[in-house]
Amino acid sequence: MSLYSIALFVHVSGAMLLIVLLAIEGFSLRKGVAAGRLQQTLGPITLVAILVPGFYMAAQIGWHAWTALGLVTYVLIAAAGIYTGVSVMRGRMSRSTAGVSWLIRTGLAAGVVFDMTVKPDLVGSLAAIAVAVAIALMAVPTVRRATAVA
Numbered sequence: 001m002s003l004y005s006i007a008l009f010v011h012v013s014g015a016m017l018l019i020v021l022l023a024i025e026g027f028s029l030r031k032g033v034a035a036g037r038l039q040q041t042l043g044p045i046t047l048v049a050i051l052v053p054g055f056y057m058a059a060q061i062g063w064h065a066w067t068a069l070g071l072v073t074y075v076l077i078a079a080a081g082i083y084t085g086v087s088v089m090r091g092r093m094s095r096s097t098a099g100v101s102w103l104i105r106t107g108l109a110a111g112v113v114f115d116m117t118v119k120p121d122l123v124g125s126l127a128a129i130a131v132a133v134a135i136a137l138m139a140v141p142t143v144r145r146a147t148a149v150a
């Protein structure tokens, strides 16, 4: 057991929590119920659990394309998540549009998990994220239907 393995454990737990957060958001969009309070609590925990050990591990093994892209993508996921959550709560974004934002962030997260485990070069890392988002976007009609009828 090393500090690195503990950091990896915390980091992967943070990644799992991010997926749980996305699942809760998807469920609340589908049902039309508010989950803002829960997300405001879990979101910062996810951020700390992913970023603190992420930076520590990157400092140990050196920065690579997949770590740098993971950081940029995580910032995008967090910023788009906050913007979408606040906009929906204030009635400035429809649930249907929020559903598309949710799909894109889910695809981004899946792409980052691929990059973190396979560790491709820059082109491979970008391609994995693009493919994951493209696959996620294939569900746009389903999400639009689900958010329209609920």
Ligand code: HEM
Pocket (backbone or CB within 6 Å): 008, 011, 012, 015, 018, 050, 051, 053, 054, 055, 057, 058, 061, 067, 068, 070, 071, 072, 073, 074, 077, 109, 112, 113, 116, 117
């Ligand atoms: C959406 C955000 C992120 C997710 C879902 C995620 C997910 C993961 C997962 C599942 C692993 C385990 C891979 C394995 O052991 O095979 C991992 C490892 C790692 N992640 Fe992330 N990560 C994210 C963001 C970041 C960020 C922002 C950084 C850097 C600041 C980072 C740096 C690392 C490093 C250095 C490893 C260790 C790789 C190894 O030792 O094999 N991650 N990540």
